[in-house]
Amino acid sequence: MGALLAGVLATALISGLLVRDAERETEARARQVVLQDAVHSAAALSRRLMERQRSLWVAAQTLPEPARWDASSGAHPGLAVLFDEVVVADPQGQLFSARAEDRPLQALLPRQPGFLTTVQASRPMVWVLPRDTTSVPRSGAATAPLATVFTQPVLRDGRVQAVLVGIIWLRRTGLMSDVVEPGPDFGEGAISQLLAITDNQGRRLVDGALATGTTQAAPSVWLSVAMRQWRDQGSPVESDGLVWSDGDQIVVAAGIPGPDWVIWRAYSRAAMMAPLDALRVRSLRWALGTWAGLSLVLLLYLGWQLSPLAQLERRVVALLDGDQAPQDGWPVARGEIGALSATLHSVALALAHKDHENHQLLERLESVMAAAPLGLAFLREDRLTLVNAELARLLGYAPSELRGLPARLLLADVGDADRMLGAIQAALREGRAYVGEHSFLRQQGNTFWGQLHASEVRPGQPEAGMVWTLSDITAQVQSRHQLEWSATxxxxxxxxxxxxxxxxxxxxxxxxxxxxxxxxxxxxxxxxxxxxxxxxxxxxxxxxxxxxxxxxxxxxxxxxxxxxxxxxxxxxxxxxxxxxxxxxxxxxxxxxxxxxxxxxxxxxxxxxxxxxxxxxxxxxxxxxxxxxxxxxxxxxxxxxxxxxxxxxxxxxxxxxx
Missing domain, CATH: 3.30.70.270 (Reverse transcriptase/Diguanylate cyclase domain)
Structure with a gap:
């Protein structure tokens, strides 16, 4: 019953986790798409601004005497396509053209910071005329929309002789058409929409189109909240885009360097997640229904299959305790339990046979080691695991005291022990045995010179351990030292x-x-x-x-x-x-x-x-x-x-x- 309940809970948990991961991935992907859309729109608008700025620069290089400038569209067809109006002004803001419709503009230019910066710093500028100053009548309209102004200094002999001015009435030309006009994502179920295009002060240049079913008040609230956070961050104009979240709505902003404009877009998390929420409910219902039907069938099957399991458990415990012969007491069953019982029966017989062989082999090995005139030891991980009586006699220990003892404790000098173990490992890695003379320490505290021979139990398999043979060569070493002393x-x-x-x-x-x-x-x-x-x-x-x-x-x-x-x-x-x-x-x-x-x-x-x-x-x-x-x-x-x-x-x- 616990396994069945765990299965139900696991299915529900996995379904919930999968849907949650899908929600996160979908939201992240949608956020990235909307952010990229704003960034691409900003980049496209920035390129258009740069194209127009460069066209003014090219025109300024070929500009004749300002008094001879012809502002008609036929004189400069390229500029006429890119700008709604093109005029030439002197450094004081006076227009060289004498058209009556340009006189209000002539009155405004000298007071604009962008125009003054172009004259004083001799550099091009892109700026916007405030709404309350752009009252130039056009085609019978009562008031004109906001205008984007491009100013390009005309330099002669290193001085600003005139200023070439290009004017674009916002939302009147193709400058922002694909950014502002509603696209296919503004239909039913749209998840994003353009809120506005503002300058770096937060003043709206263009208002976005409304998505279907959205009131004018909602986007204004979203934009107000996002702009408040934007101002708290210092009003950054980021070309890579910024993201703000406010409840269900997520607002993205992408900056346009140069004029320092910002494109604002928003999308609704609830509209995006609605299909996934429905999928979560359906998956949980199907999971619960499926497991409810399977539980009954599984319980009946397990009750039938597991009946011999208790007998098998008791037989395995008896095998470990050694209370019963290996061939007796195994249950007869079918299916997986029957196969497991037969396998354990075979393993028990094989282990009993192998244990008998190992016992005989160990008896022979102990007899050989006991009769050997040299000290013998088996080591694994630099610890003694098996020693003979001669080695115990040489070192002054009982055999049981040596088992498990680190090999380095047998050397009289700790530094010599480290060098010896390193030399042994190096020799074994090269595929040869190690032979060396070292001073060994007996348990009683006295020392003797011994010749050590070390080799691997199985060549090339250091994890199998080493075999050491040790003999007392104290007399030979002393005789050799005496001969060396006598020679000098x-x-x-x-x-x-x-x-x-x-x-x-x-x-x-x-x-x-x-x-x-x-x-x-x-x-x-x-x-x-x-x-x-x-x-x-x-x-x-x-x-x-x-x-x-x-x-x-x-x-x-x-x-x-x-x-x-x-x-x-x-x-x-x-x-x-x-x-x-x-x-x-x-x-x-x-x-x-x-x-x-x-x-x-x-x-x-x-x-x-x-x-x-x-x-x-x-x-x-x-x-x-x-x-x-x-x-x-x-x-x-x-x-x-x-x-x-x-x-x-x-x-x-x-x-x-």
């Missing part, structure tokens, strides 16, 4: 060896940043007697003690190396010459202060130090080292236990410690 460090002192020290110097030279940097070459004095008299073990102990003194006497950013034997070197980056010499003397003092107890004696040495500042002219590590070696030799020749700078650097006075 001296085994006895722990300082950089010659290779590592030269690599450090080359990195400085290749770097873009050029800071003052000094190289110290240090050769121990009196070291050989220790080796000869006390043996190599004593010499090694002395070398270790000197290495510690040098390493403790420099900044963390400086480099200290053992070049071989008893020769050491120090690289001081960002150290000006005066500070380099000060530090060299301090290192000399530290070396001299070293004492190694050996067999009841205190073993001591001193040092000769050569200093060379980096200069771009040196160009290489070898040249720089050679300069420092020369300075060191010079220190030995100078008596040892002193500091000497290379030839490019002044030695200056020895700096106190």
């Amino acid at each position: 460090h001296d085994a006895l002192t722990g300082l950089l060896n010659r290779r590592g020290f030269q690599e450090r110097m080359e990195r400085f030279i290749e770097g873009r940043l050029r800071r003052p940097t000094a190289l110290l070459v240090i050769d121990l004095d009196h070291f050989k007697p220790i080796n000869d008299s006390e043996g190599h073990q004593a010499g090694d102990a002395m070398l270790q003690a000197v290495a510690g003194a040098l390493n403790d006497g420099v900044r963390v950013s400086d480099a200290v190396g053992r070049l071989g034997g008893d020769e050491f070197a120090v690289l001081l980056e960002g150290c000006p010459p005066q500070w380099a010499q000060r530090l060299a003397h301090k290192l000399l003092e530290r070396v001299q202060a070293v004492q190694v107890p050996w067999n009841g004696r205190q073993l001591q040495v001193s040092a000769s130090i050569g200093l060379a500042m980096w200069e771009d002219r040196l160009g290489s590590v070898a040249s720089w080292t050679h300069q420092a070696d020369l300075a060191c030799y010079e220190a030995k020749r100078a008596g040892r236990a002193n500091v000497q700078a290379s030839a490019a650097e002044p030695v200056g006075e020895a700096l106190p410690g």
Whole structure:
């Protein structure tokens, strides 16, 4: 019953909405048509005004002496067609023609703003004579209608010598014939009519014709209301048209630039919507009648068809609960419910079979994962969904704690996690597996190095997830790091060896940043007697003690190396010459202060130090080292236990410690 009622209401609502949309579209279309009609009428009238204005301009270019102007229609047939009258006046408004019927016009011209503007500004004008001043008799008429006046200055030597005046008596020529005269839309049932043509002050130039069945008072009221709103807006003269609504009536106005006239038209919403209102009533009646007849038939049919539905519902609930075997308890029916029952029966059997297969497959998969010596995991959307015992052991979690955990939480460094996930996605998009080494975080807080292998479950289908394998390679990484350290460090002192020290110097030279940097070459004095008299073990102990003194006497950013034997070197980056010499003397003092107890004696040495500042002219590590070696030799020749700078650097006075 609810469905039937909803159908009736939906039909009524849809019918109402369709009719309402039709009303809106019809009203909008009619409004646009009437607006375009007013705009086109205004445009046509504007073109006629421009044609007449141009004809006066052409005539003004060929005008002879004003005194010789012939105002008869035969002298200028083109102007006679376009204008009711054409006269020539001097700048004071006096006509050159001497006809008696033009004397009232001659009295009016000097007082008109349009004529004065033409004379003073030297530009053409179109204006209207007010009704109370256009009393020129024509053809026995008591009063003449309003007149449109075109004034064109006649220029000679840059001055206004005369004014050519064209006069059109409104509604007497074809100027407004197709705008004012009633057309086919003014018959019975017309929806629009011309109200008036006014100037920009709202004064009526022409009154519109009345539609059939319309009184004179109604259009006047419509026009008065629209003009009141028009004046409130500043009396705009819009060539694109304006629209005002007042109850049932809608008024449109289109402006004519130049003379600033306005064409006013109106149409009735009620007359336009009457057929649609009747259609709405008929459609609702038919809808209600149709649904009333169908409701009875539908109720009887549904009662017969839906009787097995309750049994089918109970069977589906039992299927979801697993309380009944998949092949038992399905109702037998006809029609759509019978087909639905048979389909659900087949689906239930297929799901039971598939569930059994999935259970067996999952058991095999769990057995394989449990026996695998590597950590295994399945991920979807960067979260762990299935893990094996080895992965849980590596990470220090229980398998249940890892399921659903974001993969980024397994990395020791959050920044490394973002880079790793980005690299994995990039590799998978290229159709290859990802292999990388990363530091992983155990639940207990300690870390280990692991090798990660990531690949897609189904290539080209990232939504299917990824497979990760993880193995602990901490021992291999530490061994590799130890080998890398041994290749660049001296085994006895722990300082950089010659290779590592030269690599450090080359990195400085290749770097873009050029800071003052000094190289110290240090050769121990009196070291050989220790080796000869006390043996190599004593010499090694002395070398270790000197290495510690040098390493403790420099900044963390400086480099200290053992070049071989008893020769050491120090690289001081960002150290000006005066500070380099000060530090060299301090290192000399530290070396001299070293004492190694050996067999009841205190073993001591001193040092000769050569200093060379980096200069771009040196160009290489070898040249720089050679300069420092020369300075060191010079220190030995100078008596040892002193500091000497290379030839490019002044030695200056020895700096106190």
